[in-house]
Amino acid sequence: MKTLHLRIPSHAALEAELSAPPFALWEVADQPLLYHWLDFAVDGRFEAVCLHGPARHRSAIEDAIAGATLWPIQQSFEVSEGHENGPADFTVDHLPGSEPAPGNLASEIDWLSWHASLTRRRLNHLWDILVPQYPYLIRGHRTTVHPSAALEAPYWIGEGVRIEAGVRIGPGACVGNRARIGAGGSVVNSQIASGVEVLSATHFENHTVTSELIFNHQQQILHRQAVVPDFLKPAMAA
Secondary structure (H helix, E strand, C coil): CCEEEEECCCCHHHHHHHCCCCHHHCEECCEEHHHHHHHHHHHCCCCEEEEEECHHHHHHHHHHHHHCCCCCCEEEEEECCCCCCCCCCEECCCCCCCCCCCCCCCCHHHHHHHHHHHHHHHHHHHHHHHCCCCHHHHECCCCEECCCCEECCCEEECCCCEECCCCEECCCEEECCCCEECCCCEEECCEECCCCEECCCCEEECEEECCCEEEECCCCEEEECCCCCHHHCCCCCC
């Protein structure tokens, strides 16, 4: 059986610092990074994918595999402890067809910056290669966009998103599933994670925003907050 072996990298400190899942499950634009590799496996006519990673990742990875119902390919997970986490053809720390993650990524800021670079690459691929043939790929189901909102390519908007009046989305914007962008706000060259509510008249440029953190890529400032901090109300300069 033609099998693609993928390594799920172990970043215990990163996951603890950011209260984050394995990096392989971080969303890169339209889907988790791991799913981009499942696309690669199908395109390469592999019959199976075997994922190798530490035991603590088993539950999260197997849940992700169970949710990957669109890929007609056999998938499995094998526990491989140690520095290399088992044999592999590739490590799931980059997009297929691009360079692997640099070896000097040490801090959570380094990995957030690397994730943002992957998102930019994926957005450009979506708009240059896929959107001309499949325009529906850039906006999910049950998403509402106010007629006065301005959308500038490249961008991607997930499922169940609400974008209110006068909002600017893009360029370089990713808005995750079930997020809400309040009236008069903007998301430029930024990633808004699933379920995040951005207050009205709040502006994000060169940021990563999740329910746990706000990271300013330009100033390299990381705020670990479960809610939007007071200094973002009602607006934030780029």
